Amino acid sequence: MADNNKFYFAKSHEWISIDSDNFYNIGISDFAQSELGDVVYTQLPEIGRHYKKDEKIGEIESVKSVSEIYAPVDLTIKSVNSKLNETPELINDEPFGEGFIAKIELNNPSDLLSLMDKNSYESFVKSNHE
Amino acid sequence: MNSFRYIPASNKEIKKIYKFIGIKDKKELFYKIIGDISLIEEKDLSFMPDQMDELSLYKYFSDINDKLRHSGSIPVFAGGGIYDHYVPSAVDAIMSRAEFYTPYTPYQPEVSQGTLMALFEFQSMLASILGMDVVNASMYDGAESLAEAVLMSLRIYRQNRQTVPNAENNKKIKFLVSKSVNSVYIEVVKTFIKNLDIVIEFIDIDFEKGYTDADDLTEKLQKNKNVCAFIVQQPNYLGIIEDLEIIDKIVHSEKYAPSSKPHLIVCSSEPFSFGTITPPGFYNADIFAGEGNSFGNYMNFGGPLLGLFATKKEFIRQMPGRITGKSKDSKNQDAYQFILATREQHIRRQAATSNICTNNSLNALRAAVYLSLCSKEGFKEISLLNLKLSHILCEKLINTGLFSLKYTGNFYNEFVLEINNKNKKKNKKNSASVFINEMMKKGILAGISLEDGGNAVLIAVTEKIGIKDIDNYVKHSIEILS
Amino acid sequence: MKKFPGTSGLVFNEDLLLNQGSKGVSGINIPANNLGSAHMGKTAKDYIDAKFLRNEKKSPLLLPEVSESTVVRHFTRLSSWNICVDTAFYPLGSCTMKYNPKINETIASLSNIKNLHPMLPADYIQPILKIIYDFNSLLCGLTGLDEFTFNPQAGAAGEFTGMKIIKKYFEVKNERRNIVLIPDSSHGTNPASSYIAGFTPVELKTFFAAQHSSSEELQNAHDSGYGHDSAYIVNKIKNNDVNIKNKSNGYIDINELKKYINKDVAAIMITNPNTFGLFEKNIREVAELIHKNGSLVYMDGANFNAFIGNCRVSDFGVDILHLNLHKTFSTPHGGGGPGSGPVGVKDFLKEFLPVPYISAKKQATNDVPCASNNEQVPNDEQDCYYELKNEREYSIGRISSFYGNFAVILRAYSYLLSLGRQNISKISELAVLNANYMKKRLKDTFLESDPFPEELCMHECVLNDNVFRAEGISTLDFAKSIIDYGFHPPTIYFPKNIHGAIMIEPTETESIKTMDSFIDAMKEIKKKGNKYASKSPKSTKTKRLNEVLANKNPVFK
Structure with a gap:
């Protein structure tokens, strides 16, 4: 269904991708992290919990702002990126890599098709925020 | 001449401003701003007394002060x-410095380091006296502080139970409250939780000894599966020292908490005692909400007082109020500023941990000076x-x-x-x-x-x-x- | 003559007091109470069970060990690192940093008054109860409302009290109304207070900015502290809700309001003048619409300094109001508090006010209430007896340990007495004049930054960052730069819907010279440009702080 290393984006700036071990990962986009500024704290989702599409799964805080992370599709949390507890700045440094939020399972992988690919996300950002 | 002693503009200058902004007089000024809402006329102000010069004002209140010598x-x-504790003169001398009493809340840390560092010292000293991890930069008074502690324990309770999908969660949440807690404080708590579908159940006191009845507490914990917190006061309203060691064992026992730990809230009206007795922090109290007026503050007929609020480090993000933290400036010098502001109303609005903005900062500073002197x-x-x-x-x-x-x-x-x-x-x-x-x-x-x-x-x-x-x-x- | 106050000179360094001690040193001597030999040598365990005693090993007490002289020098040095109203122009918008009269401090520290225990029998506190009672009469006269409670300890507590009253009012009427409408320019406390009181706050848009928020604004969002809401902005971006049409207005739009009015609306919570410094021109129409819907009008009176003595809130339909004594009524803000937030209501809401309250009866005939509004105070020679009472039919209950912040109320009352009939309307007239003077004088350079160039403002004027940004100067840079000129910065990044907002409130207690000097400094900062501004402040002991460090690894003791 989904290509390795391909990123799927939500309008609320989360991404989902599939890594080389065939796990799905979720994170926030480079644009979102740059809007937030220096991340100082993340509230990670609960392991094992099932979240419905658009449900809040966590929070990211910079010094004086808070942003919520939403589930772009129905998903279940397999594990979280606990490195973020000590080094939340990974979200700024490597939003698409080490700064991912969690590893997830998708109820229905075809849900990903409702999300944007990289190009359409970039033009979405461009048209809405510039 | 100027029209009033606190107004620096002379009558001539006032005319000059009117001319500069192109307005004839007060009538036109307000008409242009507020439209045809009626202006108060001089005759409507008859309820106001005559203006008072400073000497008359002083005499007027001096007389009142004299009348109060028997109280x-x-x-x-x-x-x-x-x-009624004694306030050393050095507290008054320092706190009468305008640099401390006339600024606003230290939103610009570069020009507020004095207040911020003093608040940091306040937090440090109180944390040690209470045996708690983290103290905030003050609440209004003991009663309001306890009400905020109740709201905070609710947040922790809900967070802990997010993943418990059993029917227990739909039951009304309960607070167990010792009958020996100041009843006025509990009245204030009730005002705060009025519309929240929360039940308060009182725990008896030993009618001979005057402290919380441990058996009744145990029984009610066993009976209720949905207890959020137990509220106790140390020393209690009757002056009696509670056995927090036993209370810690009972309330924090996993036996009575199927999915998460209930929380112990200690409300102390007199942290003064913690120079002598062991403070609640050393008995694993989760939240401390008390009254710190005894430290360097006058009674002032009941206000302003000094609401104290403290908790364990793990709950810091659920804490209400401002917290002062240590940082560095661009020259790598130690510097102080408010931290974790994302909890507060000006950022998180209705999702904030509290609506508090102005607190009782100056009273906290008085406490810092008092405790330093002691x-x-x-x-x-x-x-x-x-x-x-x-x-x-x-x-x-x-x-x-x-x-x-x-x-x-x-x-x-x-x-x-x-x-x-x-x-x-x-x-x-x-x-x-x-x-x-x-x-x-x-x-x-x-x-x-x-x-x-x-x-x-x-x-x-x-x-x-x-x-x-x-x-x-x-x-x-x-x-x-x- | 120097153009600006400027800053230069000697600043002391000072370490934490805890690092300055010597073992065993103390700043107090214990009072000699002539305990008698029987008790002299005893220790705590002679009185109470040893298991309760604090143990230095298990629970060490980390207090400094210093003398009185060390303590005094320490805190005096610290004080020198603060800017305050007494040392500098402090034009913090919406905070009303006016001069704090010294006589009020003297009065509040009169020894019998400050040493009153709140539980004294009523016979012994008659003059104190009378002060609160008479102050109530004055506030009723000035607002047109019918009774005030002084129990709320600050503005937010006042809002909470007001919202609880509204909640109870509809409960008694057996109506379920859960929504409170709050214009988007409100203080952050408004939605927080209404939420804690059990309502769902709903935001009402009053101003649509031409530009959306940039990341620079988010980055610099910190120092406003005052109601700035960057979370809101982030969420707005995330919700793709940015491209709204450019419609500068700044007032509540009646048609927009109508869309929100329904049977779930309990009240509107409205700041007037609003945080753009504008008087809500439509307020009577707003109130009429709200009242027609059976809802109530709550006014946040934080900016009452704009019209005190010149118009009454009852004349434009307000049912409930809170005032900030630490703003309009000259009591010092104390570097963060204490304040006082009395709440006033119309007659039909009196029974909902919190307890305790003060009642007054004529001494001779026990049933006749003492006159309030129409009598002159304090010259009245009425022989009244005052009592603290707890009986109110629908009271929301207690909200504070005792009766609110009496020492703050006392200062505010003294302030009103000093102003008297002759000056009460002058303070707001001059506050408005001064703000308009600044607004107009800024026009030659900052016209492009004035969102409301055609309007007269009230007590404060608001600028956006268009002009500074064109020079590469952020609002934060400007704020830090003006410190070096010897001024406290204005409120920044608030209201949130003005891009890079700068909110200037001079108050009536500043002179033309001071205002001129501040304006010149603003113009000079613009001229000096980005290179200068981005490195400010230069003359303070502490330079710009590392906020990320402080928040990532919190050190709080």
């Missing part, structure tokens, strides 16, 4: 949450002196045969005496309020009537009370009661 400069044996040994000694004096008074009053001790548990500087019935003519002088009124005529505030129409008096003693005052108390009690 404001008498020995005070009343406590009940607010105590220093480590001085604080222990003055705390011990309070303990001694109260026991001396208690013993002497009981020896008159006119009073008996209502609760026999250990007490710190406050205790309850009942006026004995036997030595009474039928003139109702054994009612506590009559006794207190009679003592007022002798120039002594003898205590607080524990309940309306009852014969129990809640009596507090501080270091301001000398042995002479104690002897007078005893002497006048004998006159009035026998």
Whole structure:
């Protein structure tokens, strides 16, 4: 269904991708992290919990702002990126890599098709925020 | 000439401004801004008194102050949450510096380091006295602080139970409250939780000893599966020292908490005692919400006071109010600023941990100066002196045969005496309020009537009370009661 | 003559007091109470069970060990690192940093007054109860409302009290109304207070900015502190809700309001003048619409300094109001508090006010209430007896340990007495004049930054960052730069819907010279440009702080 290393984006700036071990990962986009500024704290989702599409799964805080992370599709949390507890700045440094939020399972992988690919996300950002 | 002493503009300058902005006079100015809403005319201001020059104002309030000499400069044996401790002159001298009392909240840290560093020291000293991890930069008063603690425990409770999908969660959340907690504080808590579908269940006190009945607490914890927190006061409203070690064991026992730990909230009206007794932090109290007015603040007829709020580090993000933190500036010097502001109303709006903005910062600074002056040994000694004096008074009053001790548990500087019935003519002088009124005529505030129409008096003693005052108390009690 | 106050001179360094001690040193001596030999040598365990005692090993007490002289020098040095109203112009918008009269401090520290225990029998506190009672009469006269409670300890507590009253009012009427409408320019406390009181706050848009928020604004969002809401902005971006049409207005739009009015609406919570410094011109129409819907009008009176003595809130339909004594009524803000937030209501809401309250009866005939509004105070010679009472039919209950912040109320009352009939309307007239003077004088350079160039403002004027940004100067840079000129910065990044907002409130207690000097400094900062501004402040002891460090690894003791 989904290509390795391909990123799927939500309008609320989360991404989902599939890594080389065939796990799905979720994170926030480079644009979102740059809007937030220096991340100082993340509230990670609960392991094992099932979240419905658009449900809040966590929070990211910079010094004086808070942003919520939403589930772009129905998903279940397999594990979280606990490195973020000590080094939340990974979200700024490597939003698409080490700064991912969690590893997830998708109820229905075809849900990903409702999300944007990289190009359409970039033009979405461009048209809405510039 | 200018029109009023606090206004620097001369009448000529005022005219100049009007001319500069192209407006004729006040009428036109307000008309252009507020439209045809009617302006107050001079005749409508007849309810306002004549302006007062400074000397007249001083005389007016001086007279009032003089009239109050039989209430404001008498020995005070009343406590009940607010105590008459001595305030060293150095506290007043420092706090009368305009640099401390005339700025706004330190939103610009580069020009507010004085306030911020002093608040940091306040937090550090209080954390050590209470044995708690983190103290905030103040709340309004003990009652409001406790109400905020209740709201905070609710947030923790809900967070802990997010993943518990059982039917238990739909039941009403319960707070267990010891009957020995200041009832006024509980009234304030009730105002805050009124529309939240929360139930308060009271825990009995041992009617002989005056502390929380551990068996009743155990029983109610066993019975209820949806307890959020237990609220206790140390020393309690009756002055009795609670056994927090036992309470910690019972409340924090996993036996009674199917999915998460219930929380212990300690409300202390008198952290002054923690120079002598072990503070709640060392018994694993989760939240401390108390009244810090005793540290360097005047009673001021009940306000402003100093709401204290402290918790464990793990709960810091659920905490209400401002927190001062240590940082570095661009030259790598130590510097202080408010931290974790994302909890607060100006960022998170309705999702904030509290609506508090202005707090009682200056009262916190007074406490910082007071505790610095006391220093480590001085604080222990003055705390011990309070303990001694109260026991001396208690013993002497009981020896008159006119009073008996209502609760026999250990007490710190406050205790309850009942006026004995036997030595009474039928003139109702054994009612506590009559006794207190009679003592007022002798120039002594003898205590607080524990309940309306009852014969129990809640009596507090501080270091301001000398042995002479104690002897007078005893002497006048004998006159009035026998 | 120097153009600006400027800054230069000696600043002391000072370490934490905890690092300055010597073992055993103390700043107090224990009062000699003539304990007598029986008690002299005793220790705590002679009085109470040893198991309760604090143990230095298990629970060490980390207090400094220093003398009185060390303590005094320490805190005096610290004080020198603060800017305050007494040292500098402090034009913090919406905070009303006016001069704090010294006589009020003297009065509040009169020894009998400050040493009153709150549980004294009523006979012994008559003059104190009378002060609160008379102050109530004055506030009723000035607002047109019918009774005030002084129990709320600050503005937010006042809002909470007001919202609880509204909640109870509809409960008693047996109506379920859960929504409170709050214009988007409100203080952050408004939605927080209404939420805690059990309502769902709903935001009402009043101003649509031409530009959306940039990341620079988010980055710099910190120092406003005052109601700035960058979370809101982030969420707006995330929700793709940015491209709204450019419609500068600044007032509540009646048609927009109508869309929100329905049977779930309990009240509107409205700040007037609003945080753009504008008087809500439509307020009577707004109130009429709200009242027609059976809802109530709550006014946040934080900005009452704009019209005190010149118009009454009852004349434009307000049912409930809170005032900030630490703003309009000159009591010092104390570097963060204490304040006082009395709440006033119309007659039909009196029974909902919190307890305790003060009642007054004529001494001779016990039933006749003492006159309030129409009598002159304090010259009245009425022989009244005052009592604290707890009986109110629908009271929301207690909200504070005792009766609110009496020492603050006392200062505010003294302030009103000093102003008197002759000056009460002058303070707001001059506050408005001064703000308009600044607004107009800024026009030659900052016209492009004025969102409301055609309007007269009230007590404060608001600028956006268009002009500064064109020079590469952020609002934060400007704020830090003006410190070096010897001024406290204005409120920044608030209101949130003005891009890079700068909110200037001079108050009536500042002179033309001071205002001129501040304006010149603003113009000079613009001229000096980005290179200068981005490195400011230069003359303070502490330079710009590392906020990320402080928040990532919190050190709080």
